[in-house]
Structure formats: C-alpha cells, structure tokens
Amino acid sequence: MAKAEVRSVTQLDVEPGELPKTMTAWVIREERQGEPIDAFQIEEIEVPEPGPFEVIVRVMAAGVNFNNVWAARGVPVSVFRYHPQEDHHIGGSDGSGVVWKTGPGVTMWQPGDEVVIHCNQASYEDYETHGLDPLAGSSQKIWGYETSWGSFAQFTKVQAQQLLPKPKNLSWEEAASYGLTYFTAYRMLIDRCKIQAGHKVLIWGAAGGLGVFATQLCRLAGADACGVVSSDEKGALVTQLGGKGYINRNEFEGMMRKGGESPDEEKARFKEMRRFGGAVREILGDDPDIVFEHVGQATFPTSVFVVKRFGKVVICGATSGYNLDFDVRYLWMRQKQIIGSHFANAYQANEANKLMADGKIRPVLWRVMPFEGVAEAHQLMRENKHHGKIAILVGAEGEGLGKTEEGPGAIRAEVGS
C-alpha cells in the first residue's frame, strides 16, 4: 500500500471524461481498525473505471456520518465483510461533485453535470428493485459504508441512479452535508409514519445529524416536535429549527436503560420514565403520535412507554446498543407499532432533494473542514462533540463556492463551535 501525504486535492491535470491513474484518498484497512483518529490514513489509490450503469464523480465536498465511525472501529462488524473484493475501505456516504466519466448504458448524465449523491445501491437485476423497493432486495448496500469507493477521495464510483441534481442555491459543502441523514429522516416520517399536520412527535438527538432534519420536516408538515438533547445550547438549535420545545436528557439520567438492573433499579427507572412522559406532555400538550428513534438500548423502553396509544415508534439505528428490551404490555395493550426504517430509495431521495432546492428544508452545518480533517471529524463524532453536520472540502478550493443561485443556504449551528 502506498502511504501518501495530502497533496493538493483541488488540483487535477485531466479534463472531464478522462481519469488520472491514481488519486488521494482517506483509507481504512482491516489491520488498523480502531479509534477513527488512527484508523483513517491518507493513501494514493488507483482510480476505478466505471462499469455498466456506473459513474465516476469528481468529489468537490463530502459529508461526515456516524456510519464511518462504525467502519473505523470495526464494530459491530468489520466493513471488509461487506466488500471482500477490496482490501481498502474508502468511506464517505455523502458527497457533491461533478460527473467525470460515465459507464456503458448511462444516458441521463454527462461529464460536467453537477450532482449530489444519495447512498443507496441495489442491483438492477433484483426483482424487488423494480416492483417493491430497492431496499428490499438482497443486493442492497450503503455506498461508502458497505462498499468502498466512497466520497473521502478525489473520485468516487457510484451507480447512475444515485445521482441527484445539485441544488443551485447551495455551495459544494452545503450540498454534500445532508443526504444520508436527511433522506433517512424523510423516509421515516413521510413514508413509514405518514406524518400529518397536527401530529405530535418526540425526537431523540434532535440536534444531531438525523434530528436536525426530523425537526425541520415536522415543521414543514405542520406537526409539533419536542426534541431531546444533552445541552441547552443544542436545545436552542432545536427551537431555531422549528421545534416546539426541548428536554435536556441530563435531567432524566435515571430513565436510561443500562441492562442488568435489579428489580428496585427497574422500579426507579420506570418512575423516571413516567416523569419524562409528563415533561413531554407539558411541551406537546399530549402524548406523542410518533417517536423518532435511533439511540436504541438506552432510550427504547422509554420510547415504547411514552408513545400514544396506537402510536408509532420508528427506528433506524442504535447508537447506545442494539439489544433492546422493553415492557411489551405497553405495546400490545395500547396497540402501539414499532417500525424499522433504513435510508431511502432514489425516488424518496429525489423528492426530499427538491425541498432543499426550494429552500424549504435547509442543511445544518456545524463545521466545514479541509480534506486533512477527515479522521478528526470522525473522532469528534465518536465523542459526541458535534452539532448538526460536518462537511469536508475535497475538490472545492474554499467555502461558499459552487452556488449559482440565490437562496438561504445552510443554517450554521454556532453552538459549541
């Protein structure tokens, strides 16, 4: 493997349509999985050719997500299990850029087109792709996590169906920052929960990557959102995004499920869950119709307990642990539903992207970092020191470039920066 220094990743000596032999990329290798700050290293890697229905995109900016914190650490599974054909993992499941070379069969996109990339991949040959949902097929993978050739490199390899028009009102880094979490939140609320005006929604981690979009989608749909956060600074961001109110979870430490509690500790936890339910009702005026879950073990019993009779707990992740337990009597007696959700299909991603182009939903950027910052950005995320999203400049020479139309742009999450 060729270890490389960061050379100027903004400079290229090829025109659209031609590929250089090698590129600079942040790479995770199986033997160095561990803390993100050490697991990610810069290497010089060959540039792949596009296969049928594939496109090589020059990355202008990339977005940072929690999935490559998991990839760096090699937990709960090593990503090399997902793509044994490559011994490198180039992560990065969000990006904006320029179409550079198209493979056979691609007709919708030409070299020079400016795009945002959504991260769902599925085989064209899966039956589910054509009649059910590409996320239902056995070939489904998240690009830049379950595949290599993600966006933390000068070039990335994607399926043509992953490309969306870049909103003209956003800069490269703004356009790279939202896809994975925003499109996931869109499917969870709009498709899986059929959110309606007047619904009341409880959102865990409302100032995090998913939460900032869930909060904005509630506002746009006419639903009331109560965000849960771990500081008043984050709470202020939730209110700015249109949340009706927020709860600081540090005031309810005792409600978090740790596992292995004694009967007395269980009883005390239940008492705290009831107190938390009261605080939610105080903000929303009623129990929530929908609970937006991704924290998992620590919060799931509370989610099932506080959601309204016949309400929905929708879950897409498990940051605090994936073995969940809860008192099932509250589920069946009150006829609640638990709904699993995973990313979004191309149609949903495109519909959600139009709301960005219209300025109705806005990216929430906490930091923009240079290409050198990829490992540090993931370490900040691992330590929960971030607010909203982090974007990385790759081909873009500075912030604010790539915007060709007026528009409100990103909300800057100043808190904690």
Ligand SMILES: NC(=O)c1ccc[n+]([C@@H]2O[C@H](COP(=O)([O-])OP(=O)(O)OC[C@H]3O[C@@H](n4cnc5c(N)ncnc54)[C@H](OP(=O)(O)O)[C@@H]3O)[C@@H](O)[C@H]2O)c1
């Ligand atoms: N399946 C999918 O398609 C999909 C898509 C996106 C994300 N995910 C998963 O969803 C999870 C969240 O992603 P994200 O991008 O929103 O991450 P994020 O930016 O880190 O935000 C998550 C928020 O959850 C809160 N949180 C973390 N640990 C917690 C705990 N023990 N108890 C209560 N709250 C806690 C934190 O907010 P406070 O500290 O302010 O409470 C944090 O800001 C990750 O596990 C990710 O892998 C899955």
